[in-house]
Amino acid sequence: MGRKAVPRGQVLRWQVLYPFFASLFCRVLSEHISYSIPEEMEKGSVVGNLAKDLGLDVRDLPARKLRVNGKKQHFAVSIQSGELLVSDRIDREHLCGQKSVCTLTLETVAENPLNVFHVIMVIQDINDNPPHFPQNIINLQINELALKGSRFGLESAVDPDVGVNSLQSYQLSPNEHFSMVVKESPDGRKYPELVMEKPLDREKQSSHHLVLVAVDGGNPVLSGTAQIKINVTDANDNPPVFSQDFYKVSLPESLPPGSSVLRVMATDKDEGINAEITYFFKTTADNALNIFYLDHKNGEIRTQGHLDFEDTENYILSVGARDGGGMAAECKVILKILDENDNQPEVTFTSVSSTIAEDAVQGTVIALFKIEDLDSGVNGEVTCHVEENAPFRLESSSRNYYKLLTDGPLDREQTPQYNITVTASDKGKPPLST
Numbered sequence: 001m002g003r004k005a006v007p008r009g010q011v012l013r014w015q016v017l018y019p020f021f022a023s024l025f026c027r028v029l030s031e032h033i034s035y036s037i038p039e040e041m042e043k044g045s046v047v048g049n050l051a052k053d054l055g056l057d058v059r060d061l062p063a064r065k066l067r068v069n070g071k072k073q074h075f076a077v078s079i080q081s082g083e084l085l086v087s088d089r090i091d092r093e094h095l096c097g098q099k100s101v102c103t104l105t106l107e108t109v110a111e112n113p114l115n116v117f118h119v120i121m122v123i124q125d126i127n128d129n130p131p132h133f134p135q136n137i138i139n140l141q142i143n144e145l146a147l148k149g150s151r152f153g154l155e156s157a158v159d160p161d162v163g164v165n166s167l168q169s170y171q172l173s174p175n176e177h178f179s180m181v182v183k184e185s186p187d188g189r190k191y192p193e194l195v196m197e198k199p200l201d202r203e204k205q206s207s208h209h210l211v212l213v214a215v216d217g218g219n220p221v222l223s224g225t226a227q228i229k230i231n232v233t234d235a236n237d238n239p240p241v242f243s244q245d246f247y248k249v250s251l252p253e254s255l256p257p258g259s260s261v262l263r264v265m266a267t268d269k270d271e272g273i274n275a276e277i278t279y280f281f282k283t284t285a286d287n288a289l290n291i292f293y294l295d296h297k298n299g300e301i302r303t304q305g306h307l308d309f310e311d312t313e314n315y316i317l318s319v320g321a322r323d324g325g326g327m328a329a330e331c332k333v334i335l336k337i338l339d340e341n342d343n344q345p346e347v348t349f350t351s352v353s354s355t356i357a358e359d360a361v362q363g364t365v366i367a368l369f370k371i372e373d374l375d376s377g378v379n380g381e382v383t384c385h386v387e388e389n390a391p392f393r394l395e396s397s398s399r400n401y402y403k404l405l406t407d408g409p410l411d412r413e414q415t416p417q418y419n420i421t422v423t424a425s426d427k428g429k430p431p432l433s434t
Helices: 008-025 058-064 092-096 286-291
Strands: 030-038 046-049 067-069 075-077 083-086 102-110 115-124 137-143 151-153 167-172 178-184 190-196 207-216 223-233 246-252 260-263 278-281 292-294 300-303 314-322 328-338 346-352 365-372 382-386 392-396 401-406 422-426
Touching (some): 030 046, 067 075, 151 328, 167 190, 178 207, 278 292
Parallel strands (some): 246 328
Antiparallel strands (some): 314 328, 346 365, 392 401
16 A cells, blocks of 8 residues: 555564553443532532542552543543542533433543443532523503403513422512412423402503512522513503414424514404504523514514524424503414434544554454434434455444454555545435544
8 A cells, every 4th residue: 555564573563562452452341330419519529439439449540541531521530549520610501401300421431451431420400590580670561441350471480490499489579459370381381470350440550560579499499580560551452362372383403594484473353553463572592582583563483593403402482462552462482493414423533553463363453433423313323334345344332432343364465554444324314424
């Protein structure tokens, strides 16, 4: 292959050194160690003695080079004690969002011989986020002819914590005109509704001021408040009514910006200005406002940014409709993003031996590498192969790791060098390869 002949002395040296390198690459083990820690531990905190839990001798750690692999290093291993230490801030909400169980999989590597250990880190939630409302002041316009029992949806509070630490209930300041009920949307989010208990009279009192409190279940309890300012308006006795309480649409993640998603529609039995409806977004995550645009006049929702299934799988939009007299209604729009095969498999080599003795036994490890694909389902299922007519083969090692091994005799005089092509292909349609 154009490479100069290797001097005989060098070949002999490789024959002597081969047992050492064979011991380095021939053994890749998959161990599973689990730890559970609370989020926001201080840097330098000890998670556990990883070396001891893996059965490694602390005296061997300098030679074994025990370490944590990964793009984002939240943990490190002390080379003196073998303890697993916190090396960066661990924010459960940033790492796992609203998932009820937050786990990180750490890949730890030891050398001489080469071992790969998988450590499962369970991140426990602490009550470090109080509930908060997207707006500190909620403005409502309610007509004086609204009937007793009328309901008015309010913006739900947001609490990034999960479980008992998340939003649990709402409280309304005492008043004679309104009470409150708590409803639950299909995604499990709790939102309050005002219920009119006593008719309003604009001539007697044209405005009302209430305080809404959102409370979580942590210890100690954390809360957030919002001011409700109610403006009593004249004679508009029919609120808008949406054609559906919930709209559900599935969207491919390749949908380009400017595409139509759906159109919500509300009607009003009043006439004139009291029947003129304006649409608006209510409680909506900040990233959704960057992705979707709502036409305030006709209720059409369009994309204005790129969708990415790997970033967000579902969006829940709260859309309001307000007539000219100030009465409003609300509906929920649930958008499911469909995964497409838009990510190529990634191949990361952990260890590579670029030289091997020609008398190496069949099955000698040449390289260790890892395969990842960000897509889900069949789009994320990856197969690997090497070129045919070459004395090499692949073998699955552990989880998503593969070993490249010799699969036949080697003859330096006949072929002094091989260029080995490893191809990783997913099962999407069409498949993507690396």
